[in-house]
Amino acid sequence: MRSRRIYIIGSTSGYSMRSRRIHINGSTSGYRVTYDRISRTPRTPKNSISTFSVFIDRRGNIYGPSDSKPATTTISHGALRTKGRGILGTCMMCTLIYTVTDRLPRVSPDLQVKDMNLNVINNTKNHVTDEYHISETGKDLVVRRGQPFDITIAFNKNYDPKKDDLKLVFLAGDNPTPPKGTRVTLILSDKDEGKRWGACIVKNEDKEITVRINTPPTCYVGIWQLQVETIQKTGKKKEIFEYTHDKAIYILFNPWCKDRYKLAWTVRGDPVKVTRKLSAITNSQDDKGVLVGNWSGSYHGGKSPLDWVGSVAILNEYYKTKQPVRFGQCWVFSGVMTTLCRALGIPARSVTNFASAHDNDGSISIDCFWSESGEPIEKLNEDSVWNFHVWNDVWMARPDLPPGYGGWQAIDATPQNKSDGVYCCGPASLEAIKRGEVHMPYDTPFVFAEVNADKVNWELNEVNEFTIIGVDKRSVGMRISTKLPKGRTGCIEHFCYDTQREDVTRMYKHEEGSNEERTAVLQANQNSTKKGLYTEGKQSDVEFELVDKETVPFGNDFEILLKIKNISDEERTISGCISTSSIHYTGVTANTIKTVQFKEEKVRTKSDKVISVKVTFDEYFPQLVEQCHMKMSCMCRVLETKHTCVHQDTFRLLKPDITIKAPATGKIRQLIKAKVSFKNPLPCTLTHCTLAVEGPGLQEPNVLKQSIVASKQTFMTTIKFRPRKAGLKELVVVFNSKELSMVEGYCEITISA
CATH class of the missing domain: 3.90.260.10 (Transglutaminase-like)
Structure with missing residues (x-):
């Protein structure tokens, strides 16, 4: 099949154009385009019609009429001619360049790839990647590097390793090259290459072969494209047929690969x-x-x-x-x-x-x-200390x-x-x-x-x-x-x-x-900007403890307790202050809620004393910021020894949990109802309420507006969804309002196919 490059126009002056689909091997391969024109030359009888046809394949290549001998083509502006064969067509302008061959395409007797199966289901199970959404469609393949996977290649005839050469070419990135490790060419082998790039045939029958691919534990992590090149070994003429698979292979890191640390990594690996x-x-x-x-x-x-x-x-x-x-x-x-x-x-x-x-x-x-x-x-x-x-x-x-x-x-x-x-x-x-x-x-x-x-x-x-x-x-x-x-x-x-x-x-x-x-x-x-550790001065003979607040339910009043213990043999006089403030979780003070000064509190020898400060809901609620973090502080001074002590403690107001009542099991695409509830602990109404819901495989992320929740009343709603994936799934819900935020809950549901 010989080809030449010519100029041709889709619709030529004075010609009408008609086309029909051409099928080869049962699939649409291209179009037959026919040009008709009433002849106006002196040599042709009046009103007779001249016709010429070309075949245009799916890639835009144009094939000329079939001839036993190649036609010699000359190109002139305005006409397409073949020497000794007359005018094939006349164009108004020369705009498109196509390839013209001497005859229509035929089914080659050489080995060619018809299709490829990435064996997605088996490979993803073996590589523990079957939960990836792109693998669920059964098309794209997700595998882990350093672990072999199998692909099946279908040909137009039986593969004979004595007559046919086969190459697998893996490509990654925009400009793949061998030095970057993004272009890898594999020649089929009859043995496993271990922890290197390699490919070996594990099965060959009925015009199909199964190839086991090995990837190194250090290879490029990303999206790979796979090409297959087939070459006929016998005969003087060698033709290369290239097949590019239209589905991607995603190669990931592999934490189970023990050899990954022994070799040099690529940058993307x-x-x-x-x-x-x-x-x-x-x-x-x-x-x-x-x-x-x-x-x-x-x-x-x-x-x-x-x-x-x-x-x-x-x-x-x-x-x-x-x-x-x-x-x-x-x-x-x-x-x-x-x-x-x-x-x-x-x-x-x-x-x-x-x-x-x-x-x-x-x-x-x-x-x-x-x-x-x-x-x-x-x-x-x-410097700062974040609550978390x-x-x-x-x-x-x-x-x-x-x-x-x-x-x-x-x-x-x-x-x-x-x-x-x-x-x-x-x-x-x-x-x-x-x-x-x-x-x-x-x-x-x-x-x-x-x-x-x-x-x-x-x-x-x-x-x-x-x-x-x-x-x-x-x-x-x-x-x-x-x-x-x-x-x-x-x-x-x-x-x-x-x-x-x-x-x-x-x-x-x-x-x-x-x-x-x-x-x-x-x-x-020793490796810091300020070498040398700071040390405390003389130990005080009075001990101070700001009692930790492990749990303070949101909506309740609470007390700050300062314990003072005099371990000296003399009476001590203590002055200082106790304060509480709302803070951001980064430790930055937002608003001061309450400060109490105390002066010349007497603590007898070998005795304890407790100073308490009560903080009510009405005092702290207007000063709160999101997440309800609070800080207690005290600074105390022993008048007799001039010793000063500072203590701080942070805590977060305890919010209620959401209760979710849902069936423990369910099936894909079958309706599931989950009842969500919690009691409003605050002495005020909750406004601007929303419920955020998410559950991979169960429920797409969604935010639902809710009605107000009165003081001390129970919020209740029902969520409906149809699971999309099998396995143990988790449904997460978060309630937010202007007055109370981040009320959370979750439940697990086992979904079967």
């Missing part, structure tokens, strides 16, 4: 670099990433971070609009980060650190400045670090500080954090301070100098928590009602106050 980049693009600070952070309390033009139930709605909006989604705070950033990492095959979990330090100057200490009257000097308090902060742990090998520092690594997508000029954080080895080896990459000093910084209190005295009035070595990094994995028998420690909590504090730090813990702090301090 390095989980260290990938997760570090993910922590940057999850926020919008530098590169129009997924989420816009907002801690102002005003969310005009977006959505309150409290209203998000899951990451699906966020990522869908980002995909549709191609613009950062408004708004998020730390737990939202962490939730999105968990989804992104897991989608790529990287094990990830959200981690909550209570009393989380934010060290701005790299000193690995949190400095708090107080006036002589006991008020915080806000303009000097650049949420980041992520990801599991990976760390070949860039000494042995023993792999496993869980901390990453943080919340934009707090720049790292290498970009708002990102991690991955930082948990083992390095625990040992205080903050010189190891990445951002280990910052994470170490979050969980193990010392809190240093300074007082501005009467001569305008700052003196240390206390060093708190135990108040930062408490009850570090993650969700308990399914299958575990219990938690390490419980401090709340949540039985799904697992305590991971000992993965981040040694026992508080132990020699190992203090050694780690000293080790970290």
Whole structure:
């Protein structure tokens, strides 16, 4: 089949055009286009019709009439001619270039690919990727690197390895090349290549072969396109037939692959670099990433971070609009980060650190400045302690670090500080954090301070100098928590009602106050911006304790209790103040609720005294900000010894739980009803009520408007949905109102096919 390039126009001057479909092997292959014209040449009888036809295939190639000998073609503007064969057609203008062949296409006797089956169902089960939505359609394939998978190729005839050559070409990215590891050519082999790129035939019968593909544990993670090239070995002429499969192969990270740390990674295959980049693009600070952070309390033009139930709605909006989604705070950033990492095959979990330090100057200490009257000097308090902060742990090998520092690594997508000029954080080895080896990459000093910084209190005295009035070595990094994995028998420690909590504090730090813990702090301090640990002055002979508030139900009054214990042999006189305020979860004071001064309280030798301050609902409710975080503070001075003591405690008002009554089991596409209820604990009506509902595989993200809920009344509603996926699924609901927000509940439902 010989071809030439000619000019031809779709509709020519004086010609009418008609076409019909041409079928080859049962499928539409192209169109036969016929041009008719009443002849006006002197040689042709009047009113006779001249006709010529071409075949146009689906790619736009034009095939001329069939001839035993190739026609010699010349091109002239306005006419298409073949020497000795007359005029085929006359055009008005020359606009399109096509390929013209001497005859219509025929079915080649050479080996060609007719179809390909990626065996999605079996492969995804073997690779534990059958929960990916794109795999459920049975078309696109999701597999994990370093683990073989099988594909089936169908030909127009039997494959004979003695006569036919077969190549598989894997392509990734926009400009795939072998040096980048994004273009890989595989020659079929009769043996398994192990942990390298390779392909071997495991079955050959009935015009089909099954090929087992091996990918290395270090290969490029992303979307791959697969091409198949067939070459006829015999004969003088060798023709290459190329088949490109129209479905993608997604290759993910593989946490079960034990050999992944022994070889050099490609850039897109390095989980260290990938997760570090993910922590940057999850926020919008530098590169129009997924989420816009907002801690102002005003969310005009977006959505309150409290209203998000899951990451699906966020990522869908980002995909549709191609613009950062408004708004998020730390737990939202962490939730999105968990989804992104897991989608790529990287094990990830959200981690909550209570009393989380934010060290701005790299000193690995949190400095708090107080006036002589006991008020915080806000303009000097650049460091802060957040009530809680949420980041992520990801599991990976760390070949860039000494042995023993792999496993869980901390990453943080919340934009707090720049790292290498970009708002990102991690991955930082948990083992390095625990040992205080903050010189190891990445951002280990910052994470170490979050969980193990010392809190240093300074007082501005009467001569305008700052003196240390206390060093708190135990108040930062408490009850570090993650969700308990399914299958575990219990938690390490419980401090709340949540039985799904697992305590991971000992993965981040040694026992508080132990020699190992203090050694780690000293080790970290030697690599800080301010070497040398602060120490307390002379021990006081009066002890102060601000009693912790573990649970204060929202809507109730409560008391602040200050316990004073005189361990000296003399009477002591105490003066000071007790205050309570509403705060943002970042530790920043929002509103002062109540302050009580006390003067010259006498405490007899070897005795105790309790000072109490009552705070009513009517006093604290108007001053609250979202999430209902509060802080109690006291500053006490012993007049006889001039010793000053500062204590603080933060707590959150306890909100009710939502009760969900739903069947324990259900079936795909069958209607399920879930009854949702909770009692309003407040002595006021709840207004502007909404109920956010989400359940992957059960219910698409949705926000439903609700009616008002009167004081002490029970809110009730029914949710209806039809499950789309089988397995153990979780339905999550969140109630929000102007007066009461983040009332949460969940239930699990097992769905069968």
